[in-house]
Amino acid sequence: MSFEVPYQLIQSVKKGDKQAFGRLIDCCSPYVYAVALKLIGDADDANDASQECFIKVWGKMNTYKSHYKFSTWLYKIIANTCLDKLRKRRRENQIFEQRDPDIHEPTQNNVEVEFEEKQFVDFVRTISGGLSPKQHAVFVLHDLEELSQEEISKILGMPKGRIKSNLYYARKSIRQILQTVDQEKNTSSYEL
Amino acid sequence: MNCKQLQKIENYHEGKLQTEELNFVKKHLESCDECRRYLDELKSQALLLSRIKNFKPTLINPVAFRNEVLDQIQSKRNRYLVVRASRFVNSIIFILTQPITRYSFITAAIVIFGVFIFQQTIIVRKIESLEKRMGSNIVAKESGRPGRKNVDAFFKGRMEVQSDSDEAFRELLGNYRSLQIRYTVLLKMLKEKYPATYQEILKELEEAELLPENINI
Ligand SMILES: [Zn+2]
Numbered sequence: 001m002s003f004e005v006p007y008q009l010i011q012s013v014k015k016g017d018k019q020a021f022g023r024l025i026d027c028c029s030p031y032v033y034a035v036a037l038k039l040i041g042d043a044d045d046a047n048d049a050s051q052e053c054f055i056k057v058w059g060k061m062n063t064y065k066s067h068y069k070f071s072t073w074l075y076k077i078i079a080n081t082c083l084d085k086l087r088k089r090r091r092e093n094q095i096f097e098q099r100d101p102d103i104h105e106p107t108q109n110n111v112e113v114e115f116e117e118k119q120f121v122d123f124v125r126t127i128s129g130g131l132s133p134k135q136h137a138v139f140v141l142h143d144l145e146e147l148s149q150e151e152i153s154k155i156l157g158m159p160k161g162r163i164k165s166n167l168y169y170a171r172k173s174i175r176q177i178l179q180t181v182d183q184e185k186n187t188s189s190y191e192l
Numbered sequence: 193m194n195c196k197q198l199q200k201i202e203n204y205h206e207g208k209l210q211t212e213e214l215n216f217v218k219k220h221l222e223s224c225d226e227c228r229r230y231l232d233e234l235k236s237q238a239l240l241l242s243r244i245k246n247f248k249p250t251l252i253n254p255v256a257f258r259n260e261v262l263d264q265i266q267s268k269r270n271r272y273l274v275v276r277a278s279r280f281v282n283s284i285i286f287i288l289t290q291p292i293t294r295y296s297f298i299t300a301a302i303v304i305f306g307v308f309i310f311q312q313t314i315i316v317r318k319i320e321s322l323e324k325r326m327g328s329n330i331v332a333k334e335s336g337r338p339g340r341k342n343v344d345a346f347f348k349g350r351m352e353v354q355s356d357s358d359e360a361f362r363e364l365l366g367n368y369r370s371l372q373i374r375y376t377v378l379l380k381m382l383k384e385k386y387p388a389t390y391q392e393i394l395k396e397l398e399e400a401e402l403l404p405e406n407i408n409i
Binding site: 030038 | 233237240241243244245247248249250251254257258260261262264265268
C-alpha cells in the first residue's frame with residue numbers, strides 16, 4: 001500500500017517543526033502500524049515498533065533525500081525495526097504457540113473487529129513460525145502490501161533475484177503450513 | 193495423499209486447464225474423495241489469503257499514538273539536555289580541579305586585570321593631555337599620579353570654573369560613568385568652546401595616537 005506525504009510537510013519536519021511532525025505521524029501511522037502488525041503478528045509489539053519507527057524518523061529526518069519516495073523510506077525504517085524485533089524474538093525462543101492464546105479474547109462492544117484481527121494475527125503468527133524473517137517480510141510487502149519488487153529491493157536492501165526466490169519459498173511454505181494446520185485440526189480456526 | 197491427479201487439481205483450481213483436461217478433472221472429482229478434500233483445502237486457503245490481504249489493521253487510537261510519540265521525543269530530548277548539562281558541569285569541575293588550570297586561571301586573571309589598568313591609564317593620559325592644552329580655563333587637578341579620582345577632580349574643577357552655560361554639560365557628564373565616554377564628550381565640548389585650540393589639540397592627539405576611535409568630529 002503506497003501513500004503520499006505533502007512535500008511541504010516533509011520540509012517543515014526537516015526544519016525541526018514538531019507540530020508538523022505530529023501531522024506527519026497522523027498521516028502515516030495507519031500504514032506504519034498495518035505493516036508492523038503484518039510483520040510481527042502482535043498488536044502491542046506492532047504498536048511499540050511503530051512508535052520506535054517514528055522516533056527513528058524524527059532522529060534521521062535530515063538524512064532523508066527528497067528524490068527518494070518518502071513512503072519507501074518510511075517502509076524501510078519500519079521493516080528494519082520489525083525484522084530486528086523478529087530476530088530478537090527468535091533468539092529469545094519466544095515461539096507464538098507458547099504464548100497465552102486467549103490474549104486477544106474479543107470484547108463485547110466490537111466483537112466483529114476483534115474477531116477479524118484475532119484471525120489475522122493468528123495467521124501471521126502461524127506463518128512467521130515457518131518462514132525466515134526475510135521470507136516473511138518479502139511475502140508481506142509483496143503479497144499483502146502489493147509493493148513493487150523494485151521498492152521491496154530498496155526497502156530490504158536485497159537484489160531482485162533474491163526477492164523472487166524468497167517469495168517463491170515463502171508462498172510454498174505458507175501453502176504447506178496451512179495444509180498441516182488444516183490436517184491437524186478437524187475444525188480449523190481458519191474456517192471461513 | 194495418494195491420488196495421482198492432485199497436481200491436476202491444483203491446476204484446475206488455478207484455472208489453468210483446457211476443455212479436455214477440464215472435463216476429465218470434473219469427472220474425477222465426482223468419484224474421488226481425496227481430490228475433493230484437496231480442492232476444498234485449496235479453496236479455503238485461497239479464501240483465507242484473500243481475506244488476509246483485504247484485512248486492514250487499524251490503530252485503535254491514532255491521537256494517543258501521536259501524542260505518545262511526541263512525548264517520547266520530548267523526554268528523550270530532555271534526558272539528552274540533562275546528560276549534556278551534567279557532562280558540561282563535570283568537565284568544568286574536572287578542568288578547575290587540575291593544578292595546571294588553577295595556575296593558568298590566576299595568570300589569566302592577572303593579565304586581564306593588567307590590561308584593564310593599562311587601558312584606564314591611557315584614558316587618563318588622554319584626558320591629561322587635553323587638560324594641559326585647555327590651560328587657564330581648567331583648574332589643575334590635584335597632585336598625584338593620574339587615576340580615576342584625579343580625573344573626577346578635573347571634571348569637577350573644570351565645571352566650577354566655567355560659566356553658567358556649562359550647567360547642562362555638567363549634568364550630561366554626570367550621567368557618564370565610562371571614562372572613555374567622558375573623554376569623548378570633553379572633546380566635543382572643547383570643539384564648541386575653543387575651536388582654535390581644539391584643532392591644535394586634535395593634531396597633537398593624533399600624533400600621540402591618543403585620538404579615540406569612536407569620536408565623531
Ligand atoms: Zn483423486
